[in-house]
Amino acid sequence: MNLNDAIQECWDKIDEGQVATYIPGLAKVDPYQLGVYLFDVANDKRCQAGASRVRFAIESVSKVITLLYAIERLGLTAVEAQVGTRQTGFPFDTILNMEITKETHPLNAFINSGAILISSLIEEEDGQSPFEQILNFTREICNDPEITLDDGIYQSELRTGDMNRSLAYYLKAKGALNNDVTTSLDTYFKQCSMMVTCESLANLGAVLANDGIAPWNGERIISSAAATYTKSVMMTTGLYNESGTYSVKIGVPTKSGVGGGLVAAAPNHYGIGIFSPALDHAGNSVAGLALLELISKELKLSIFKY
Numbered sequence: 001m002n003l004n005d006a007i008q009e010c011w012d013k014i015d016e017g018q019v020a021t022y023i024p025g026l027a028k029v030d031p032y033q034l035g036v037y038l039f040d041v042a043n044d045k046r047c048q049a050g051a052s053r054v055r056f057a058i059e060s061v062s063k064v065i066t067l068l069y070a071i072e073r074l075g076l077t078a079v080e081a082q083v084g085t086r087q088t089g090f091p092f093d094t095i096l097n098m099e100i101t102k103e104t105h106p107l108n109a110f111i112n113s114g115a116i117l118i119s120s121l122i123e124e125e126d127g128q129s130p131f132e133q134i135l136n137f138t139r140e141i142c143n144d145p146e147i148t149l150d151d152g153i154y155q156s157e158l159r160t161g162d163m164n165r166s167l168a169y170y171l172k173a174k175g176a177l178n179n180d181v182t183t184s185l186d187t188y189f190k191q192c193s194m195m196v197t198c199e200s201l202a203n204l205g206a207v208l209a210n211d212g213i214a215p216w217n218g219e220r221i222i223s224s225a226a227a228t229y230t231k232s233v234m235m236t237t238g239l240y241n242e243s244g245t246y247s248v249k250i251g252v253p254t255k256s257g258v259g260g261g262l263v264a265a266a267p268n269h270y271g272i273g274i275f276s277p278a279l280d281h282a283g284n285s286v287a288g289l290a291l292l293e294l295i296s297k298e299l300k301l302s303i304f305k306y
């Protein structure tokens with residue numbers, strides 16, 4: 001398929017969304033950007049188009065990476081004991097996700113409470129802070145040594161992160177947080193502020209699509225069980241309350257971030273990274289999802305159909 005034509009076809013969708021304004025560093029981003037990077041795992045081919053080399057804040061796509069890292073460090077059983085795999089009927093950052101259900105543990109790892117909890121599971125090791133370990137792991141699984149923290153975004157997250165603070169204190173009050181509130185939140189804010197490209201996310205998707213093995217060098221980065229678990233959770237909760245909508249429309253495990261990034265992993269086929277910062281009401285990239293839908297249909301990627 002011609003990716004440039006696909007971008008043209010989805011371009012007008014940008015006008016249906018808005019960049020995230022609740023984090024000032026993201027409000028400044030030009031909405032008129034759409035980029036894609038495709039990593040064909042089966043045939044070891046890559047192609048890209050549009051704003052595929054632009055760096056943007058990873059935001060909630062980092063929740064995939066910290067989940068994988070926590071599973072690698074603690075084991076799947078230990079992580080499953082701390083966080084659920086259920087959908088929520090509420091936005092990703094609300095305390096209702098925990099208060100309504102009266103559960104001690106967050107419903108899943110991709111709402112903010114679940115992600116803060118996962119970040120709290122990672123402990124300082126060999127003098128490396130939890131964030132330093134996450135950054136190193138991100139560079140490895142995204143095959144991108146140039147990923148760094150953007151201080152402007154990080155400061156922005158700190159300034160406007162009171163909702164996340166309330167979630168962390170709530171978790172602490174319930175006895176669910178594994179580290180102190182300050183460290184857990186700092187790790188979370190920093191992981192959201194890492195700067196990636198479509199290629200970095202396509203590489204992450206490619207590892208997941210390839211059952212945990214990096215297709216660029218044949219080395220296993222994560223266990224098969226971690227890859228399977230994470231893809232399942234991406235399918236059911238990766239696009240928040242719209243996960244069901246896109247399960248039907250796209251049918252590929254996908255995770256979004258409010259920086260406009262999307263990572264998709266089509267098992268045994270493709271790792272896909274997409275960037276377009278204008279978001280829908282749920283916090284998902286509007287043009288990005290339109291483009292992913294087009295790609296999924298064209299390349300026959302839905303896991304439910306083929």
Ligand SMILES: NC(=O)CC[C@H](N)C(=O)O
Nearest residue numbers: 059060192257258259283
């Ligand atoms: N959905 C997202 O990408 C949210 C991440 C953002 N840093 C927040 O905590 O609100």
